[in-house]
Amino acid sequence: MPELPEVETVARQLAPVVEGRRARRLVALDPKLAGAARDDLGSRPVRRVFRRGKEVVLELAPRDGGPPTWLAVHLRMTGRLAWAAGRADAAGAAGLRAFLELDRGHVRFVDVRRFGTLTWYPDPAAAPPVGLDPTGPGFTPDALAGLLRGSRQELKCWLLRQDRLVGLGNIYASEILHAARLGPLRAAGSLRPDEVLRLHAATRAILEAAILHCGTTFSDFADAHGESGGFQEFLRVYGREGEPCDGCGEPIRRIVQGQRSTYYCRRCTARSRRRGRS
DNA sequence: ATTATATCCTGATCGC
DNA sequence: TGCGATCAGGATATAA
Numbered sequence: 001m002p003e004l005p006e007v008e009t010v011a012r013q014l015a016p017v018v019e020g021r022r023a024r025r026l027v028a029l030d031p032k033l034a035g036a037a038r039d040d041l042g043s044r045p046v047r048r049v050f051r052r053g054k055e056v057v058l059e060l061a062p063r064d065g066g067p068p069t070w071l072a073v074h075l076r077m078t079g080r081l082a083w084a085a086g087r088a089d090a091a092g093a094a095g096l097r098a099f100l101e102l103d104r105g106h107v108r109f110v111d112v113r114r115f116g117t118l119t120w121y122p123d124p125a126a127a128p129p130v131g132l133d134p135t136g137p138g139f140t141p142d143a144l145a146g147l148l149r150g151s152r153q154e155l156k157c158w159l160l161r162q163d164r165l166v167g168l169g170n171i172y173a174s175e176i177l178h179a180a181r182l183g184p185l186r187a188a189g190s191l192r193p194d195e196v197l198r199l200h201a202a203t204r205a206i207l208e209a210a211i212l213h214c215g216t217t218f219s220d221f222a223d224a225h226g227e228s229g230g231f232q233e234f235l236r237v238y239g240r241e242g243e244p245c246d247g248c249g250e251p252i253r254r255i256v257q258g259q260r261s262t263y264y265c266r267r268c269t270a271r272s273r274r275r276g277r278s
Numbered sequence: 279a280t281t282a283t284a285t286c287c288t289g290a291t292c293g294c
Numbered sequence: 295t296g297c298g299a300t301c302a303g304g305a306t307a308t309a310a
Contacts, residue, residue, distance in 0.1 A: 003303060032287095054304080076304050078288080095288095113287045115304065153281065162305075169303050218303060238303090258282075261301090 002075040004054065004135070004167025005210035006229060010081050011056045014107070015049040017083045022046075022103040023060055026071070026118070027088070030097040030111075036071075036118035043103065044069070053130040053166035056081055058100070058107070070121040071100070073109065079116030082108050131166040134203050135211075139165075141193075141200045148188050148196065155191075156184035156262050167207070171216055171238045174263045176202045178237045183269040184255070184262045195272060209234065237263040 002010070022045050028037040044060045047068060051057070060069040073081060088099040088106045098118060100107040109118065121127045132138055132147065147164045159165065159173040168176070177184050180202035182195060191199065210216060215229030218239065236246060241254040245265040255262050 006303080074304085077302070111287095112289070113302090113304095115287065117305095151280085157281085160304085171303055216303080259284090260303095 002054065002079070002215070003169035003172050004051075004207060005172070005213075005231065006215035007054050007056060007075065007167070008051050008135075008211050009215045009229065010075075011049050011051040014056065014081060014083060017105075018046050018049055018058065018102070018107060020045055021105070023058075024101045024103065026098065026100050028098045028118075030114060032114060033098050033109075033118050036098065036120060038120070046102070052127075053133070053162060054169075059124075067123040067125070070124050070127060072117075072119045072121060072127065074117045074119070075111070076113070076115035076117070078113040079109065079111040082110070084108055131162055131164050134165050134167060135207055139200070139204070141197050144200050144203075145191075145193070145196045148191055151188040153188050154184065154257055155182060155186040155188045157258050158188035160258070160260075165203075168203075170260050171218065171235070172206055172210065174238045175235060176206050178264060178268065179206055181268050182272050184257060184264050186272060237265060239263065 022043040023041045024043055025041055026036060026038040028034050041060065042063065044063065047059045047061045049056065049058050052072065054074060056073045056075070058071045058073070060071070062068050073079070075081070083105055085105045088096070088101065088108065093110070095110045095112045096108060097111045097114065097116070098109045109116065132143060148158070151158055156173055156177060159168045159176065160170065174184070176199070180195070180198040182191070182199060210231040213230035213234065216231040216235065217228035218232055237252050240252045240263060242251050244250065245252055245268060248265065248267045250265055250267040252263055252265055255264075
């Protein structure tokens with residue numbers, strides 16, 4: 001479910017209600033998350049909530065001059081995070097996998113498919129490095145060109161890699177390629193400089209617009225308030241197989257790359273469809 | 279090293 | 295209505 005704009009939305013909405021609250025303990029209801037259970041948080045304040053790649057990080061104030069502690073939440077496919085007043089009901093609503101008990105209310109982690117993860121980093125320096133964030137200042141056309149250089153991977157699959165750029169997923173990868181008029185089968189390292197510029201601009205533009213609209217709700221994304229995102233109305237190719245492209249009228253195609261659907265318009269990407277070499 | 283596949287889960291939906 | 299097959303926005307361990 002959640003790609004960068006959805007995770008950003010959750011982090012932004014969670015921050016004002018959770019920052020400053022004191023964390024008491026983390027209760028894991030799902031045995032898969034048992035390793036993340038903590039009873040000894042000692043009422044440490046949540047200092048800030050932010051997004052790191054596709055993770056939501058809750059940073060707890062240091063215990064005594066030491067480094068702060070990070071709780072990294074990865075929503076994977078169906079995870080949701082939301083703050084709720086009052087105590088978590090022991091029975092647990094359907095899909096409630098874990099909750100972080102605060103001095104007022106608690107943060108609920110709901111995850112139907114149980115792919116999501118909770119990871120504690122006693123020292124943020126211990127958190128593994130992530131790829132370049134495409135919403136940050138370091139994301140420049142040159143930086144993108146450098147990352148692409150030499151890769152023979154199909155462009156669509158390359159965009160899904162989190163060790164190069166972080167945050168893109170299956171929906172935005174198709175949308176970005178469509179906006180950039182680049183074929184998904186192109187070899188990532190074969191892009192000409194003007195094509196890298198288009199990819200860079202499209203990535204920025206699509207992500208900014210999606211964040212502005214609080215993400216995309218395709219089937220069941222919900223933000224920290226349990227609300228739907230609004231960007232799905234702006235999707236131009238994803239989930240639109242057979243529908244006319246709103247740019248040229250040609251039916252949108254669906255192909256499978258790496259066992260995942262890719263949607264694109266053949267005519268709009270015609271001039272950059274060949275596979276190319278690096 | 280880089281790239282492709284199988285696997286982790288549950289629920290909704292599709293075709294018969 | 296019932297039922298099996300298929301699909302879903304992610305990422306990783308394993309294989310080639």
